[in-house]
Amino acid sequence: MKKFLSLILFTILSSNAYSFMSGVSPEKDGGPKLVLLKGVIHKGPPSSSVTVGYGIIKNNTDNDLVITGVRSPVYDEVQIHSMKYSNSGTAKMIHQKTLLIPARQEVALESGGLHLMLMGQRREIEVGQNIKMIVRDKQETRYMFNLTVIDPRHNRDSHDHHMH
Ligand SMILES: [Cu+2]
Numbered sequence: 478m479k480k481f482l483s484l485i486l487f488t489i490l491s492s493n494a495y496s497f498m499s500g501v502s503p504e505k506d507g508g509p510k511l512v513l514l515k516g517v518i519h520k521g522p523p524s525s526s527v528t529v530g531y532g533i534i535k536n537n538t539d540n541d542l543v544i545t546g547v548r549s550p551v552y553d554e555v556q557i558h559s560m561k562y563s564n565s566g567t568a569k570m571i572h573q574k575t576l577l578i579p580a581r582q583e584v585a586l587e588s589g590g591l592h593l594m595l596m597g598q599r600r601e602i603e604v605g606q607n608i609k610m611i612v613r614d615k616q617e618t619r620y621m622f623n624l625t626v627i628d629p630r631h632n633r634d635s636h637d638h639h640m641h
Contacts, residue, residue, distance in 0.1 A: 501619045505617055505618050505619055506618070506619055507614070507618040507619060507620040508620075509537060510536070510537050510538045510542070510618075510620065511534065511535070511536055511537065511538075511542055511544075511578065511612065511614070511620040512534075512535050512537065512620070512622070513532040513533070513534055513535075513610075513622035513623065513624065514532060514533040514534075514535055514583075515531075515532050515533055516530065516531070516532035516622055516623055516624035516625065517530065517531050517532060517624055517625055517626075517627045518530045518595065518602065518608055518624045518625070518626045518627070519531075519627060519628075519629040520602060520603075520604055520626050520627065520628050520629070521629075526596065526597065526598065527594060527595060527596050528595050528598070529592045529593060529594060529595065530555075530586065530592065530593030530595055530610075530624050531586045531587055531588065531592055531593070532585075532586050532622070532624065533583050533584070533585050533586070534576075534578050534583065534584045534585075534586065534622075535578075535582075535583045536578040536579065536580060536581060536582055536583075537581070538580060538581070539580050539581065540580050541577060541578070541579050541580050542577075542578045542580075542614050542615075543575050543576070543577050543578075543614055543615040544557065544575060544576040544577075544578065544612055544613070544614055545574070545575050545613055545614060545615055546612070546613040547593060547610050547611070547612050547613070547622075548610065548611055548613075549595070549608060549609065549610040549611070550599070550609075551595075551598065551599055551600060551602065551608050552595045552596060552597055552598055552599065553596055553597025553598075553599065554596045554597055555593055555594070555595055555596070555610060556572050556573075556593070556594045556596070557572070557573040557576050557586075557591065557592075557593060557594075558570040558571060558572055558573065558591070558592055558593075558594045559571045559573050559590065559591050560589060560590055560591075560592075570594070572594075573591070575615075576591070593610075602626045603626060604626050604627060604628050605625065605626060606625070606626045607623055607624070607625055607626075608623075608624045608625075608626060609621055609622070609623055609624075610622040610623075610624065
């Protein structure tokens with residue numbers, strides 16, 4: 478009986494893992510046309526419910542691509558935010574509903590600028606883990622981004638303690 482249960486569990490787990498990219502027809506799988514280079518997720522303190530993701534989004538095609546959404550099985554919601562600075566020195570985050578990545582260009586997500594805002598973490602993440610995200614563009618093409626969890630306290634020169 479125990480064996481039977483674990484078999485069911487395994488089937489459920491593996492079908493979940495599979496369904497992450499399923500439902501996407503092959504012609505809607507953008508493959509390496511849009512990639513995230515040096516993708517990282519900052520492992521936040523246990524008390525915080527939000528954290529950030531950075532990296533360099535690279536468009537490997539001759540066409541402009543417009544990102545319209547990002548999701549990950551690890552987070553309830555992933556938003557693209559930009560920063561707006563006022564003359565008085567305050568910073569405000571703006572939710573970007575779309576993000577243009579021009580043909581053959583790179584757009585950096587970095588501390589103090591554009592970033593992925595990761596909200597509603599569904600499970601514990603550990604430093605070194607690889608977290609996948611599915612990015613959708615205006616043509617409903619999907620791309621897979623890979624991000625590695627890092628401990629931002631070991632990257633003190635990244636100056637982001639005042640941002641998040
Ligand atoms: Cu943000």
